[in-house]
Amino acid sequence: MTKPSTNPTSARQSQSADDSHKLTSAWSPLRVQIFRALWIASIASYIGTWMQDVGESWLMTSLTTSPVLVALIETAGNLPVVLLALPAGALADVVDRRRLLLIMQSWMCVTAGAMGLLAVMGQMTPSRLLLLSFVLGVGAAMSNPVWQAITPELVPASDLPAALALSSVGINIARAIGPALGGLIIGASGPWAAFFLNAASFSGVVIVIYRWRPAPRKSALPPEDIVGAMRAGTRYIRHSPALQTVLIRSGAFVVFASALWALLPQQARRGLGLGSLGYGSLLGCIGLGAVIGAWLLPRTRARLSMNNVVAVATVAFALTTISLAYVRSFGVLAIALALGGVAWIGVLSSLNVSAQTITPSWVRARVMAVYLLVFFGGLAGGSALWGFAAARVGVSAALLFAAVGLIIGLVATWRYRLVGEENLSLTPSMHWPEPIVLIDPQPDEGPAITYVEYKIDPKSADEFLQAMTEMRRIRRRDGAIRWTLLRDTADPRRYIETFVTQSWVEHLRQHERVTAEDREVEERAQSFHVAAGPPRVTHLIAEQLPK
Known part of the structure; x- marks a missing residue:
């Protein structure tokens, strides 16, 4: 499984007095066997993914001292989403989602295993590492829209908000554990061990998906072709101002927020003199903060609107980025990064919930693919940008510029207001009567x-x-x-x-x-x-x- 960048959470609570009830009911999707099995397997796979992420970055710092090449690891892993998001989303809405997941999970298992083999043989080079990171990202790009779209198929509609919240909790449990565990394993054995363990972590997801038998999607109409499905998805977004708002706000945030992820390994190793365990621990602090943030979000949303949550969280993430630039105390920086984790999930969960709740099921995978295109594209482009900036002006100065950019982006996009806090009825109404047809037109006849x-x-x-x-x-x-x-x-x-x-x-x-x-x-x-x-x-x- 690939490193996720979106973290869906439960909808905003209208009364804080309801919190205890919501926290109790939040576990109800785990009563559904297939959701429970996939949730557990996905946590194990996410842990493997974060170990892989630490291994890739740390191995690159061992192979080269260039901040550009280190930052390009993030670019290589995220670039496939930019290139493949639209066809991946169309595929997820058109073909058998279960079969597509099985193929892509197996693809990533083989790729991670190949990375481990090259690393243990001492044959890894910066170019090979970037290439294999890109290949692994291809599997991620094809899988991500499917993961976004299948949750409503796993649980009853009444459990969907809780299922989205649990998905977020699982992701951030892995974010808290995976980096530190990866750092420990890399310090004891080397990056190759993290790659092999990540390859093994895909097996649990493959087994659960193989045993899953989803209900077939019913339609009397022939399936859309891929090109037509891509056109329909882009047309939907072009005529949906609310979705355009999500994309604009996402891009304005992630381009500047990517600096922290891209330059953290360089700053940990060169600026703080840390080893792989220390670097993994810093990443784990971000994950721990995100878990805390997921727990705090329902209470926060009871007091603040979605737009205010995004504003406060963006400012907090900017402060965390400045801390990474200038703080040289491990303990203080760990606390700052934990705050950054809270801010990270505050922004991303708000954006993701907004996108999910305003999109009907027939086009959800395509819409989420475009959302991921903007997000991962911002990470890929931003990582390269800040890597080059760090090579020119230094890591600390680049991080400072990124923090200023976060604030400017927030102010510039403030007039684009997120929606999605109210419950929209997006189920098909099916109220149009069947056309009266006395001739027999073929499906592709037209216009x-x-x-x-x-x-x-x-x-x-x-x-x-x-x-x-x-x-x-x-x-x-x-x-x-x-x-x-x-x-x-x-x-x-x-x-x-x-x-x-x-x-x-x-x-x-x-x-x-x-x-x-x-x-x-x-x-x-x-x-x-x-x-x-x-x-x-x-x-x-x-x-x-x-x-």
């Missing part, structure tokens, strides 16, 4: 055009047009490639909404994508319709002329 005819009192025209602005966004988000609202010059009360989909099957998919939230918007627009009966709907499909 298909839908007309919706309204009769509107001119006195209500302005309000109707305002309601249709939101309708346009929903139609285009769910598959329309063009949308127009027309007014009849001969009858000022008559409006015709037209939207075009690329094919007949794409229009049928719109029927499955409309959510209960969308239905409320649609009903508001239709409330201005004054004719007897609902608005008339007509479906047209392009006719092929003889050659």
Whole structure:
């Protein structure tokens, strides 16, 4: 399993008096056998991943003194997410998720084993280490969207918030244990031992996933092709301002926050004179802080809005980055890094919860893939940037600049407000009637055009047009490639909404994508319709002329 960068947690509590009840119910997903088995196996695998992370960074500091090459370890591991996020998300929404996970977990097991073999034989070089880190990252890039998407398939809907919270707890338990354990093992045996143990840690996840038999995803429609699925995912984000906000805030944070992760091994070894155990212990302090942060978050969200949590946590992470730059006491720095761990999970969990709660299931893997693209892309690019900056101006100065950048980024993006604290009904409403079809169009025939005819009192025209602005966004988000609202010059009360989909099957998919939230918007627009009966709907499909 790859190092995760997102940590979903339970939704904000409205009353602090409910905390004890929420903490009790937070363990309820563990009653589900498959979730419990996968949760335990994933913790073991996350520990292996953090050991691998320590081993890679520490081995690179042994192979070279260049801060650029040390920082590029983070880049090599995260770059595949930048390159593969969109196809990975499309695959996760289209193919058998269980089979995809089995293939990718096996891929990473073999890669980690190869790294261990080269290291123990003394054949590892900086270029080989970067290449194999990239290959390992490929498996991570293909797996991450699936992990984001399968949790709702493992537990009942009522247990989903608690399951997301437990996933966060598991990740941060591993973050607290893995680095220090990795440092201890590396100090006793060498980085090769951490690589081999990481390879072995994938086996538990493979066994649990192999035994899992998820319910098949039901749809009467043919599956989307990969290119079409990628287009649908990017189109959804393009017409979802709330998701764009998550991506903007994520990018503004992670580009500057990456400096701490990229330069920590260099500062630990060169600045503080620590060994591998000391470096692993510092990473473990961040993990311990993140565990504490996960425990504090429900109480914090009862008092602060999601946006205020992100603001406070960003300032705290900036202070931690400054501490890494100038503090030379191990104990003081350990406390500062623990505070950074609390801040890290405060920001990331807020961003992740916002993205998850405003995205319906049919496109969730694709949306989360783009979120991971922004996040890991920021880590990869930021790590390289701060590595080069450290080579030019020094590690401490680079960390100071990054801390200032965190504050500037927070101020610059403050007008983009995160949403997702309220419960949205994103289940398919399935309220659209089946189209009346007397011909037999093929699924890929098109384009298909839908007309919706309204009769509107001119006195209500302005309000109707305002309601249709939101309708346009929903139609285009769910598959329309063009949308127009027309007014009849001969009858000022008559409006015709037209939207075009690329094919007949794409229009049928719109029927499955409309959510209960969308239905409320649609009903508001239709409330201005004054004719007897609902608005008339007509479906047209392009006719092929003889050659």
